[in-house]
């Protein structure tokens with residue numbers, strides 16, 4: 001395998017409070033090679049966005065990276081000054097935020113925002129930058145892009161705004177893209193277009209992508225590997241088809257089961273009962289044990305680390321005995337339509 | 338027709354997006370208008386879920402905003418439980434109608450006041466509609482709502498920025514439910530949620546519908562979700578409904594070529610490596626929509642008539658379809 005472009009080692013993100021520290025990201029390690037797409041899925045609040053924010057150095061105080069290392073191309077970037085990091089952001093690392101409004105200023109025309117960003121990172125005249133902005137808007141599938149370029153963000157539909165944010169992130173041709181739910185508000189056809197665009201960046205420019213999404217269909221189609229997060233940790237990580245078809249961690253199995261499909265129309269969707277623990281009350285042992293149908297004695301007291309091989313591993317005690325998932329196809333052939 | 342709670346007829350909303358007056362004069366740019374919604378009619382029966390689907394920018398959120406009165410229609414009528422709510426004046430005459438509806442917004446970030454604690458955000462509709470008396474009782478009710486959406490009562494003390502994206506969306510769902518609405522407009526309510534939380538929210542919505550008889554106007558780009566929650570589905574293209582009817586009919590025997598294209602584009606988990614049938618062509622601009630049937634540049638069945646004449650909706654079985662090929666009976670079998 002090629003040298004990873006991004007390496008995250010034992011990352012821990014904390015929020016200090018009066019009653020002690022909340023740990024939003026707890027000992028996460030992962031890497032992404034050039035040209036590779038790592039999908040990140042998991043329960044809402046599991047720490048996906050926080051991991052992405054740590055990589056681009058944008059955790060809002062009082063939150064902070066408490067320990068661990070982040071390396072881009074072998075160079076540590078987690079200890080850079082604000083100004084040094086700002087140069088890397090946009091140029092080396094492009095970020096697509098979950099919240100389009102943090103990236104777009106409602107008071108400025110979209111053209112102005114794109115042109116300014118392009119001119120900050122690339123050596124282009126205003127006229128060239130405008131041409132590039134237009135080209136990007138077309139690439140993300142905005143109809144009548146020429147006319148739209150000078151509109152304000154509120155004049156766009158939800159999905160169009162999201163695509164403008166994607167265009168902003170791609171402006172300076174970054175080597176690493178952190179894409180946090182880039183396609184959530186998009187219908188399947190635009191989704192396909194954005195995915196094609198991201199994949200093309202990977203194969204033509206060896207761009208590495210961290211793709212955070214809860215849409216398993218998008219993951220299945222785009223990602224090479226996938227990390228499943230639960231309560232601040234990685235529950236399972238492995239090649240995408242392995243994880244989808246032979247989930248090892250009971251949480252991943254539950255997640256696969258909850259995906260609605262067209263075909264069987266039961267009165268209710270399958271759900272994993274209960275909810276993820278709050279950061280102030282992470283249980284001892286395996287954080288998933290209060291909801292886990294397979295929990296046994298050890299799970300209540302001892303926390304499992306990732307167990308498995310370099311390709312596919314899960315933090316679940318069942319991995320020790322070889323009893324974890326896998327035996328039955330989780331997604332099964334009834335998936336899809 | 339069963340007893341309709343919401344009736345929408347010939348609904349139109351245009352937006353003026355012309356360049357500033359000076360540019361128009363100097364650069365001789367014309368006036369331009371986005372026909373976001375251009376003649377939409379449907380009814381939602383009491384206790385039913387009507388879903389709108391269609392590609393980004395086709396006007397779904399605009400319909401939602403028109404229904405709850407955030408925009409005024411350019412033309413057309415809206416009727417809620419027999420009351421006219423077509424204009425600002427009609428709405429203020431029928432304030433009762435407004436109280437009975439709530440909306441969950443596509444963008445949870447924009448719809449939560451960042452300076453308020455979650456408890457006050459969720460309590461607002463309770464106080465406004467005077468549903469519960471006394472601070473302690475309001476607090477208890479808010480706690481109950483937060484737990485229903487999978488948060489905890491203690492989360493009420495926090496501010497919106499302390500939550501993840503999906504948690505914030507759940508706060509806005511709790512707020513919408515707080516007003517005890519009879520009619521809920523849900524614009525992409527679960528698209529920011531992972532599937533397990535999504536399943537909990539959708540199951541909760543169904544439970545409330547069964548127990549309290551709630552009526553929903555539901556918008557989602559996830560067709561599998563739409564299939565699960567809807568009684569009826571309407572497919573929109575460029576500001577118009579092209580096909581609408583019973584969910585099973587739309588999904589199992591779709592007639593409009595656009596509906597078929599959408600269904601063919603659904604990704605599935607088995608598809609890694611291969612690609613799904615992509616939706617061909619681009620969404621045209623609603624500023625300058627194609628002549629005749631707006632779908633004709635992308636339609637495999639388009640004829641000269643399609644380019645010249647807009648098809649009128651006709652009733653076929655349990656659905657309404659606006660397509661010449663259907664009317665002319667030259668539609669190929671659906672592979673199903």
Ligand SMILES: Nc1ncnc2c1ncn2[C@@H]1O[C@H](COP(=O)(O)OP(=O)(O)OP(=O)(O)O)[C@@H](O)[C@H]1O
Nearest residue numbers: 024044045046047048049050499500501502503504
């Ligand atoms: N400013 C803050 N103060 C305290 N806790 C916070 C703050 N911001 C986020 N958190 C907590 O950190 C945890 C991780 O949040 P994160 O945004 O990374 O979740 P996520 O996995 O991206 O979820 P989603 O899918 O809902 O977007 C959440 O439990 C959240 O409540």
Ligand SMILES: Nc1ncnc2c1ncn2[C@@H]1O[C@H](COP(=O)(O)OP(=O)(O)OP(=O)(O)O)[C@@H](O)[C@H]1O
Nearest residue numbers: 155156157158159352373393394395396397398399
């Ligand atoms: N306030 C506005 N001013 C100008 N144009 C607008 C305004 N609101 C919406 N539009 C335009 O109207 C059209 C329909 O927008 P709408 O938000 O209803 O789409 P949508 O179907 O909800 O799309 P999405 O799936 O992306 O949310 C779009 O072309 C949009 O740019």
Ligand code: SF4
Nearest residue numbers: 286289292299316317
């Ligand atoms: S470690 Fe135990 S509780 Fe945790 S997922 Fe595995 S079986 Fe379930």
Ligand code: SF4
Nearest residue numbers: 630633636643660661
């Ligand atoms: S009216 Fe013509 S162009 Fe429009 S969908 Fe039908 S066949 Fe296609």
Ligand SMILES: [Mg+2]
Nearest residue numbers: 049098501502
């Ligand atoms: Mg997030």
Ligand SMILES: [Mg+2]
Nearest residue numbers: 157158398443
């Ligand atoms: Mg919308």
